[in-house]
Amino acid sequence: MNHIELKNITKNYKSNCALKDISLIFEEKRIYGLLGRNGAGKTTLLNLITNRIFPTHGYITLSNHPISENDALLERIYYMTESTLYPDSMKIHEVFRWTKTFYSNFDLTYANGLCEKFDLNPNKKFKTLSTGYNTIAKLIIALASNADLLIFDEPILGLDAHHRTLFYKELLAHYIKTPKTIILSTHIIEEIADLLEWVVILGKQSVLINESVASLMERAYAITGKSSDVEAFIQNRNFIGLEYLGTYCKAILLDKPTEETLKQINQMGLEKSKVGLQELFIKLTDVGGVLYEIPKVG
Numbered sequence: 001m002n003h004i005e006l007k008n009i010t011k012n013y014k015s016n017c018a019l020k021d022i023s024l025i026f027e028e029k030r031i032y033g034l035l036g037r038n039g040a041g042k043t044t045l046l047n048l049i050t051n052r053i054f055p056t057h058g059y060i061t062l063s064n065h066p067i068s069e070n071d072a073l074l075e076r077i078y079y080m081t082e083s084t085l086y087p088d089s090m091k092i093h094e095v096f097r098w099t100k101t102f103y104s105n106f107d108l109t110y111a112n113g114l115c116e117k118f119d120l121n122p123n124k125k126f127k128t129l130s131t132g133y134n135t136i137a138k139l140i141i142a143l144a145s146n147a148d149l150l151i152f153d154e155p156i157l158g159l160d161a162h163h164r165t166l167f168y169k170e171l172l173a174h175y176i177k178t179p180k181t182i183i184l185s186t187h188i189i190e191e192i193a194d195l196l197e198w199v200v201i202l203g204k205q206s207v208l209i210n211e212s213v214a215s216l217m218e219r220a221y222a223i224t225g226k227s228s229d230v231e232a233f234i235q236n237r238n239f240i241g242l243e244y245l246g247t248y249c250k251a252i253l254l255d256k257p258t259e260e261t262l263k264q265i266n267q268m269g270l271e272k273s274k275v276g277l278q279e280l281f282i283k284l285t286d287v288g289g290v291l292y293e294i295p296k297v298g
């Protein structure tokens with residue numbers, strides 16, 4: 001499978017516009033984080049690329065074929081959502097076999113191995129599972145599907161810290177063994193940050209960031225120092241957050257520092273530090289993606 005392309009996608013729910021004129025490519029064999037605040041349009045975007053709902057304007061292609069016209073291509077996508085689609089009375093091992101009728105590459109041995117690792121009894125019925133084990137069962141089915149594109153919408157709902165760690169480990173091992181496109185949409189940013197290669201951040205209706213995590217982390221940095229010095233430093237720079245603490249102040253910038261900038265930071269006696277993906281996300285989406293007004297100096 002190649003890539004998924006969204007071209008000028010708008011999605012309106014009656015008078016409510018969820019996504020507005022979005023163009024985006026999900027390249028093959030990459031792990032993506034799809035991030036956004038509540039109501040930003042993440043689920044809408046995922047429902048669109050899996051053909052569950054249809055765009056108001058624009059089109060979506062999978063391996064250069066319109067997704068709306070090709071059910072065979074959709075079988076190469078596995079979309080794990082919060083809702084459970086299986087009949088309640090089905091046992092987990094029956095769901096495995098049932099899934100194999102749609103996903104011919106479904107790996108039963110791998111699924112049973114994962115059941116052991118997560119301590120999930122495959123003879124249990126879906127409806128008897130706790131919230132956490134319901135999620136675990138769905139994660140196992142997604143991983144064992146062997147689809148080319150795995151989509152996880154809030155994949156860690158109800159999982160305890162041990163099971164979350166195990167899931168991240170298994171996901172990475174699975175990706176290393178059989179590289180594929182993976183999209184993780186979650187609010188638990190800090191935990192998945194190390195897994196991600198690429199991040200798409202949705203603001204209100206639009207894409208704020210579509211960039212490799214490495215490049216984003218190279219651009220982002222924080223500056224701390226006396227408020228007047230920090231305010232002078234951020235003039236004409238792309239800063240996305242400012243926090244005051246007494247006479248001190250911390251600014252978050254998104255602007256790869258040049259040699260000249262580093263020299264200036266030194267000369268002004270300011271302190272430079274790293275910014276994590278979660279902090280960056282919070283700052284970028286704090287005001288709906290609108291950048292702060294820079295305090296004028298002098």
Ligand SMILES: Nc1ncnc2c1ncn2[C@@H]1O[C@H](COP(=O)(O)OP(=O)(O)OP(=O)(O)O)[C@@H](O)[C@H]1O
Binds near residue numbers: 036039042
């Ligand atoms: N079926 C629907 N009918 C009407 N409006 C909808 C429908 N589904 C979503 N919306 C609206 O579209 C916008 C985007 O919703 P969406 O569920 O895609 O956001 P999200 O980023 O997944 O949010 P969350 O993180 O809270 O799950 C919201 O304003 C939401 O109210």
